[in-house]
Amino acid sequence: MKKLNVSSSPHVRSRLTTGSVMYDVVLALMPATFFGVYHFGFHALLIILMSVFSAVATEFVFDYIAHRPNTVKDGSAVVTGLLLALCLSPTVPLYIPFLGSLFAILVVKSLFGGLGQNFMNPALAGRCFLLISFGAVMTDFGVDGLSSATPLAVLSTGGSVNVIDMFLGFTTGAIGISCAALLLGGIYLLATGGITWQIPVSYLGSFAVAVSLLGPVGFNVRYLAAQFCGGGLMLGALFMATDPVTSPITAGGHIAYGIFIGLLTAIFRVYGTATDSVSYAIILGNILVPLIDRISIPKPFGLGDNAKKPKPTIPKAAAILTCITLLAGLALGAVNFMTKDAIEAQNLAANMASYSTVVPGAESFGYDDAITANVKEYSEETYGRGMYGKVYINEVVVGQDASGNTVGYAINVTSADGFDGNVSLSVGFDLQGTIQGISFTELTETPGLGMRADEDEFKGQFTGRNVSKFTLNKAGGSTAQDEIDSISGASTTSGAVVNAVNAAIDFYANYVQ
């Protein structure tokens, strides 16, 4: 007789394979991908292709070098590449998706043992890596060279946004911007069993509750709708948090995990910035998964149901998880509050030294309540409606001489448009509005280039001038009162400084004089 196959039962298998599960996710992401390319144009397509290519190539090369079985055909690298591309700005240069996917696959996935072994979502980890390494490029969502704020940035400064446009995706943001298209994909996955309802519902639900409780406007349907549609929340809730490898196994675990990241996202959004709240919340949730898995093993069917004295108790696992979630949420909130004050106190001390430099005649500094009220009004949002880029007025102090007469004012401003983060400086004015000098309180630019802003050759140019607005002269050799020579090779830094000083002049003219 011919040889027969012997195996342990069951002898039939479903059609599902790892590949089919992965390509179902790719299919579900197609509406959002197409919309992104349609809305943002050809460069978005290039970003997507580069990201997917880089992910697949990295996995292929790693498997080849490490003599591991080639796992490219399971499609998980394609999902990672695509997800990473969808949460990138459509304007990023192509090395960004290339590096992001390389990091995601190589460091986060392959080095931890490949498929199923990574403890963080590779796409999100890749995105966080990019955010940390290339902050300025990653948070620039401008289109066609025009700097424009994302809807959530506008919302956080009290502006109003068009929720319908946000829902459909006709706004600025990442490539995977269309909530409608993402929802379509999410519904497909729900219907075909690719994802279950527990994570998206508990995530969005706890997020809504927390934002209503902690947020600036309380419970407000429009505000909530905008929060839901912006900042990659849909992409996160439907496709990132539900990543099977990095989410818990059981339904109970899913709910605890969803609530945890929902709370974190809300805390990060309310007290932090919108660009990265979802990413960091989910990554932190990923780290909790082994713990959740360990304690969320459900009771088997029928166990204890027929015992003589059934005692109604809250399932232990649920109680533990709720406690952990609450504690973690509280701890994060507390840390946020404490460090916020400490950092502010430090900043103030540093600022005091700079105030003395820029208001030479002052013996002591104090606050003017009327001016401070105006500062408060503008401290949380960009000053000047984008005229000076991302500029914030931090503080205005009044300088007084030994006999208590006002001799000048110092205005501390921050521009977030530096080459490598924030540039903060104090501008000193005398009572006529002539600049007495500028002094940096925060400058972390490139040494030898942007850092030269702190040299007198550049910053001395402002002293003694009294103009309504400076312009940056990139060519050098300026003669006019309102022209400032750029630091050669550091026009971004120079521009940020000029913008910051201009904002200070504007504020001085409007609210101090």
Added chain:
Amino acid sequence: MRHNTFRGGVHPAAMKELSCNKPITYHRAKGEMVFPLSQHIGKPAVPVVKKNDPVLAGQIIARADGFVSANIISSCSGKVAAIEPRLTSSGLMAPCIVIDNDGEYTMKEGIGVETDCAKLTSAQILEKIQAAGVVGLGGAGFPTHVKLMPKNPDDIDYIIANGAECEPYITCDDRLMQEQPGWVVGGLRVVLQLFPHARAVIAIENNKPQAIESMRKAIANEQRMEVMVLKTKFPQGGERNLVHAVTGRKMASTDLPANLGCIVDNVTTLAAIYHAVCLNEPLMEKGFTVTGDAVAEPGNFLVKIGTSFAEILEAAGGIKGDLKKLIIGGPMMGVAATDLNVPICKAYNALICLSEDPVELAEEQMTACIRCGRCTRVCPVGLTPQAMAVAAEKKDFARYEKIHGLDCLACGSCTYICPAKRPLTQLFKQTKQMILSRRKR
């Protein structure tokens, strides 16, 4: 509360259309007949015949050894050729009585004589069932007389006739209910007589409309019986899931159905009870399906216990085309066979011949676990196979037991659904064996 179903489960392709319209044919084996001494759960039976002894059909050839054991009955007439170890379907040698079948099927006296069961006492009924060697014919092979003697007979309020037949391919219960509903009803009458406070529920999956119709007709005049239609889902016929679907009661792994007031018997077992008690016919034959895409003429048979699989396959026209895999029992919980020259035992109900081996394909497609959690969603007893697999692979037996790994029914649902094609059920069966053998030491 009634549910008609349970949480979890899978929907493998039914494949019942291959044989569900083939009427049961009566098969009389010709060659030598082999009767393993252990065809049931419990102690093996003890031979009461010697080599060269003449035997009649219906004669006891091995007696139950103790209470939890069962008689073995010769299904043919002839003489004892040998009492020796023979290959059985498990792939191992086991002690068997071999009878040289004379092909006459001369019956022992008194077989086929009708008895009015209403005139019998409970003790007499149980004695007849025990003598007839009836065991659970759905697959488990638990001695039926033991099941019918619970500690609390007055608390039994449900007799569940298991006609779910949730395993793919198999159709012999379906055909039995269509063609001989009277046997099932007769068996239920006997059992109801033992449990005066109970009512009978005949539970059938909704993919067998003809069987449902046939059973409904047959019980039209029965006060204490009803037919309940269940959702088609594997493992709907599993005892714990069936009790839940019918009564809403939840059986833990440590519970017996009787603890929850239920007696569950397969419809084929009930037919055997009817034959044993009302017709004085011991268990000699049973319904059997031969099917699969590699069988020339798939069909349903009433087959003599002790017939070899090779012979019944011959009766179904033999193999057609390529043969890659033979399965004894259903594809979800059955055993892969290596050799067909082994006897059909009491609890076997199907032979499936496949030209493709889905497991072979699955082994090619296997990847690392992607933690998708589908195994958890389909587990019919609420376990977490993914976590069990992690513990089992690490040989962390304490953890394995803590997360209730020993509750696993080995139903195969998790392995069926797994996209990464992990051999979960196999791992769980091995781990269970390892843990139990350590305990014994």
